[in-house]
Every structure is written in C-alpha cells, then in structure tokens.
Amino acid sequence: MAKKLMKGSEAIGEAAIQAGCRFFFGYPITPQNEIPEYMSRRLPQEGGVFLQAESEVAAINMVYGAGGSGARVMTSSSSPGISLKQEGISYIACAEIPCLICNMMRVGPGLGGIQPAQGDYFQATKGGGHGDYHLVVLAPSTVQEAANMVMEGFDIADTYRIPVMLLGDGMIGQIMEPVEFADYKKRELPPKTWAATGWDDKTRERAVINSLYIEPEQMKVVSERLLKRYALIKERETQVELYNTEDADYIIAAYGTTARIAKSAINKARQMGIKVGLIRPKTVWPFPDEAFSKAADTAKAFITIEMSTGQMVEDVRLAVNGKKPVEFFGTLGGFVPSTEDILEQIIKLKEAHE
C-alpha cells in the first residue's frame, strides 16, 4: 500500500480500526478531537460502535465494560481528560482488562493550555491512579510510529491482560506525515477465556470482571500475579532506539516529539565534530534502563530533554546510577524546543564535561 499523507490523530484512528478495534468511547478535548472525529465516521462503516459519553469518567467505564466482555476497545483524551479517567484506569488494571488509552498530552497543570507538552510522564509511568499498578506506555515520535504502536499496543494489551497507553502530544496529533499501513499481523494471542460473554450453557467457570478483593489473601494473589507479569513485560517488551550512540561522548535522552527534534540537533552537532547520540525510549514503561547503564560506561555526560520541568530525567538518573552526570533541559508553557535550542544545550554539555 502506498504512503499517504495523514494527520497523526487520523492515522491513530485508522490503525486502531485496521487492528480490529470496533469500540471507541470518549469525550472531546483539544488537541486530540480528530481521533474521535475520525472514529465517529469510520467505525459505523466497519460495523463498530462510536459513542461520545457524557464525561470522561463514563467513557473509561464503558471501556472497562467492553474490554471485560473481550472486545478490542479504546478511548482517547488529552491531559485533563486523562486525569478524570484515572480511577477507571486503576480499576481496569486491577481487573486485568486489555484496552488502549491514548493520551495526546497538552500543557498543564490544571486546564493549562492546548499546546503540546510532556508533563504527564509521571502520571503515565508511575501509576496515575491509586494502587500498585503499571500500564505499558508507548511513546511515538512520528505519525508512522504512532500507527504501528497502536496496532502493537492492542496485541500487548491482549497478551498480558493489561491496559496500554499511547503517550503522544499535541504535535504528534496535529502533524501530517507520510504513513503506510502495512498489513496488520496479529500476534498469537491467548484466548479470552476470562471474558464475560454470557453463562447460558454453564459449561465453564463463571467469568467475573471485578476489581474488589476484600480478603487480603485474595488481593495479595492478584498483586503478586501483576508483579510477575510486569517483570515479564519488562523482559520482553522494552523498546528503545539508539541513534549515533556507538562512539558518543555525550548522550541525549528524549522521547516522542522532543526526540525527533534532538535528532536534527545531533546531525548539526556531528557536523561540528561533537560526538553526540540519542537514546530514545519507545516504551517509557517499561523503561529501557539497560541502554542507559551501558552507555554510562563510555559516555562522558547525559542530558535529558523534555517538554516539562523534568520527569523522565529521574528514570535516566536511576538508570545511570551516579556513574556519570545527568543534566536536564526543559521547555515549558507548551513551547516545543527548536533544533537550535537543543544544539545550544549540546554545546553547553560538551563545554561543561570535556
């Protein structure tokens, strides 16, 4: 299939449909409204259901219900809306229901603004809702990658019975880029024997979708099961891109939109003779610790660049574990860093740690 120029939000919608998602529940918010708009047009064509709920809270609980019956289901929102969904996300994590949640981040806190930001990293990777749980969090940096990650995200969700989050930002949603929908090759997935699909013939155990475990012994069993699963996910699903890191004296850590801009700055710095590379977590949970700890053996210094006051930098510091200095540069207010901004930081980093 030929490459098409598509908006990020539309590519996310199309990828979901091609991956077999037939249920979308959401509530509008800028800058991701093109996702529900696209789904409202396309899902009925495919015999699916698009429903604009009365609130984010309702939408996430519809996702909980549809996912609990075994359906491929998604929702999307942007930062303040994702905050409203957190209670439901925690329930879904406890009930071990697969689904895809898309967060096209905008600047905060509060209602903040509608421009791109990366301030929801903590919320996405450290829990967000209450209790001990994780989501798998995929962070695309191009429209093509966003489409691929949507398809893969549904499979990861089904494989591990875990909610998966696509963590983009306003820019990934709004930008138009070439995208090609390769034939979606579904992973081999376990049958959803746990799904609540009716109990008419009584030939199997009752499927109960639940996140309430009053007995400590039962709750402990669930938590231990999740813990084991998270370890397995960390081992099997961690994804990272290394760009020009082999001989790098200096390493930029960045994800999503920021990472692609860093690549442009790295190309310019390389022309100036500065050996700098990029470690780009594609999964921000599980975090690719090993890539950083390995690079810390040879690089002189690190800098984390985010559209936030400094969130992923904490994970980078944990992974580097004091071996080398880890600095930080962030843009605030919804501003996206320019190539020149990042180049300036690279030069500063080099001068400070030669």
Add this chain to the structure above:
Amino acid sequence: MLTQIISAGFGGQGVLLLGQLIAYAGLKEGYDVSWLPSYGPEMRGGTANCSVVVSDEEVGSPVVTQADIVVVMNRPSFEKYEKNVAKGGKLFVNSSLIDLKSTRDDIEVYYVPVNKLADDLGNGRVANMVMLGAVLEKTHVVSPVTAIDCLRASFGERKANLIPINERALEAGAEAVR
C-alpha cells in the same frame, strides 16, 4: 536536500493549504515531508501558520525556526516571521496587503501583489495559488505540475472545473517574479 518552509497569514487566506500542497507534492516526488499547523485560539481572527519540511532524508524536527522559505500573506505575519528567514533564504511578501519593506540585506525578498493578481484572474480566492506559483518559480522545491496533480487528486471530479483557474494562478505568480 532539506527545505524548511513557513507559510503564514490570516485564517482563510489559504496559507495552510499552500503548505499542504507543497507537502503532498514533495511526497509524490519521493521526498520525506512533514506539515505542522499552528492550532488553537490564534486561528480565530489572528494568524494561521504552518511549518513544512521537505527532505531527502527522514524529517527530524518538523518545527521550523530557520526557514529557507517564508511566505507572509498579511502584515502581522510579516512582522512575526521576517526574522525566521535563514540567512540566504527567501521571503515572499503579499504586497497587496503588506506595505512594509524588509530591512534585511542577507535574504532575497519578493513582493508579489497576490490579491490583485488573483482578482485580475477573476477569482480572489486563488491568491494563495498565485503565491505558490511565485514560490515554486524561485525555489523549485517541488514542480508546479506535481502541485496541480495533487490539487486535482484532492478536488476530485466534483471540483475538477476549478483546476484551470488554479493553473492560471500558479502561472501568474511565477510570471510576477520572473
């Protein structure tokens, strides 16, 4: 080859479409491209703008601050983006609406009365296409033939009757800067 473009003006002047046509045509000619619109409250009554990148390698930053080509269709855009033309770059000014002259001597500036030229053609709405004609004539970032092909594909049969006026608009813009 890496060409970075900013196209700016009032909402409704077709500056986003101008940028999109370059992106579509770039893709068709085998380049990697990105098209990034401004979005938000500034689209209501204020300036609208987009950044376009056309590259023979993977596009890194889609955010353009040092542009090879800047198109300004109204005065606020002129005031905002004149400084974003990279040294040696080209600035295209809609002189029908902008009575300012650039004070920079390290760039090439083209003043094109695109509203007047579009009115002369009998359709004021093709002013953006007049501007695109001027841009393509002076920069060759993509071919005007490819741009028209992309417009034809986007118009479909229902609006195919509008292709000739758009072709004439491209030509009028090119002629104005020859």
